[in-house]
Amino acid sequence: MGVEERRQQLIGVALELFSRRSPDEVSIDEIASAAGISRPLVYHYFPGKLSLYEAALQRAADDLAGRFVEPHEGPLGARLLRVMRRFFDFVDEHGPGFSALMRGGPAVGSSTTNALIDAVRQAAYDQILAHLGVENPPARLELVVRSWISLAESTALIWLDGRRIPRAELEYQLVHDFAALAAVSAAHDEEMAMLMRQVLKDEPTDGPFSDLVGRLISLAS
Amino acid sequence: MGVEERRQQLIGVALELFSRRSPDEVSIDEIASAAGISRPLVYHYFPGKLSLYEAALQRAADDLAGRFVEPHEGPLGARLLRVMRRFFDFVDEHGPGFSALMRGGPAVGSSTTNALIDAVRQAAYDQILAHLGVENPPARLELVVRSWISLAESTALIWLDGRRIPRAELEYQLVHDFAALAAVSAAHDEEMAMLMRQVLKDEPTDGPFSDLVGRLISLAS
Structure with a gap:
């Protein structure tokens, strides 16, 4: 060799x-x-x-x-769901190493490893903004996207600790969590509300986002 | 001395x-x-x-x-909002040190410091379960509470990076984020739906949780 x-x-x-x-x-x-x-x-x-x-x-x-790379075609909710499946594939394949890395500690917490983790987070962030079609995100959109990325990480870590919830459910729920966090932000800020209306206007009635609205309405009634 | x-x-x-x-x-x-x-x-x-x-x-x-310690009196949403205010007081007082610690790295990422961080997370988790009145949480409730705690951490870290959003807004939004994540989980699982109905049955119509529902309804219309 x-x-x-x-x-x-x-x-x-x-x-x-x-x-x-x-x-x-x-x-x-x-x-x-x-x-x-x-x-x-x-x-x-x-x-x-x-x-x-x-x-x-x-x-x-x-x-x-x-x-994280996904064609810019079709409904956003379905794209995010496909990425979540591939993310959980990765977490599944690298479980114990992923946990040890993300939980930090002297064995794995060097400045190089932290920089690598941050680069992956940034890649996820850039992909999401590109799919949303937003070039200069307002601070509230940046917060929603970055904090949701951390939510996806912690959800994966909690899943690895015992795998007590089927991963397919968590993949789908994370798509709904994204919509829920964006909705909360939109409920607090008019610019976010306009942005989310623009982003979601082409989502189909049988996609994940409409499904969440339907589930919440039937939950409330 | x-x-x-x-x-x-x-x-x-x-x-x-x-x-x-x-x-x-x-x-x-x-x-x-x-x-x-x-x-x-x-x-x-x-x-x-x-x-x-x-x-x-x-x-x-x-x-x-x-x-995190809060009297077990009055509506849950208002209790959580008071805790969020004290959490952001803490983050505000210890900003750069909090960021350095939570972002890890060789200077701060010893196994002792990680154990201290985990103990604080566990204290937050125990307090929330006690307020919800749940002794043996199902896996899905544990996921909602633990992943929301990590969301609160990342929201605080993002806030510290430039302070571009008023902290009072984030404190209130985190209370709404908790409700939103619990609602998503309830929309996926009947046990969570029953648990959340039980927990929220005494929330007043002028509390943070009802306010979120009102905001979302007006957003949708």
Whole structure:
């Protein structure tokens, strides 16, 4: 194998191990053994476990950011639901590593890992604004989108802790949570109300957003 | 001063400095100077900056958890709004330190600090369940409460980043966000719907929850 090819293979092996267990439980020996090479050879490519962890995390971050990309076609609610499914696929695949990373701590809370997490959050934020067709968001829209992204993270973390609620329900509920938080903001601010009316005017009556309104009306009656 | 008195004074001085700037920008020299004692004397009471930081954080965590305590009297929406005001008072008083802590990173992300943050989250969770009068919460209620707590944290962090939205609006909106997330969950699950009906049956028509329904109805029409 060439140098770059070997590096990429090691990153893949490491990512799989770091995903399945908390990173501080994974040793270089284990990575070497899983990759079928010697421990000194691992150090030939990566100076230490932290640099291998950061490279694996970079690959996972790129993967996750890629899952946010969705064609600008069809109803917004359905687009968001497809992205939520891919987000939970990712969370499912990387469960223990995702939990350890997002819960922080000395093993995983370096400034590099924090910057990678922030970059993924920013990618999610940029995608949502692009789908909403808003270039210069008012502060209240930025708040709704960014705080909903954190809600999606915490929902995924709580789901991983025991998986007591079917993930399909949470994926759908997060789409409804987005609509609910946007509605609360619109109920407090006229600019947000106008923006949301504009954004939602083409949503179909059988889409997720209309479904939420129907559910709430039947709940209230 | 006695030993314990001196320790408490140092913790107070340190908390004030750690609150106003990122902890990694605060030196032991500065703390010693603000306390009017010599640098070696600081080390007599605390082995290093981290232990002083953790002691200051413990005091801040106790303070914050204390602000969650609210008499079990009157409408729930009004209780939650009072707690949100005290939460934003705290965030306002400790802004830069709160941001640095919650954004993590090597300077502040030790396992001790993470345990302190989790304890405050747990205190908030326990208080909310006690006010709702629920002893054994179903998984969906736990999700609503815990994910709303994380929403309150992220809303406060976004507010601190520029303070572009009046905090009184955010305090009130977070009460509405709680109702909105609970409503979404109730719209998906019959047990949650029954629980929410039970919890909200005594809310007055001029309280925050009725106000939200009124706002949403006028928004929809």
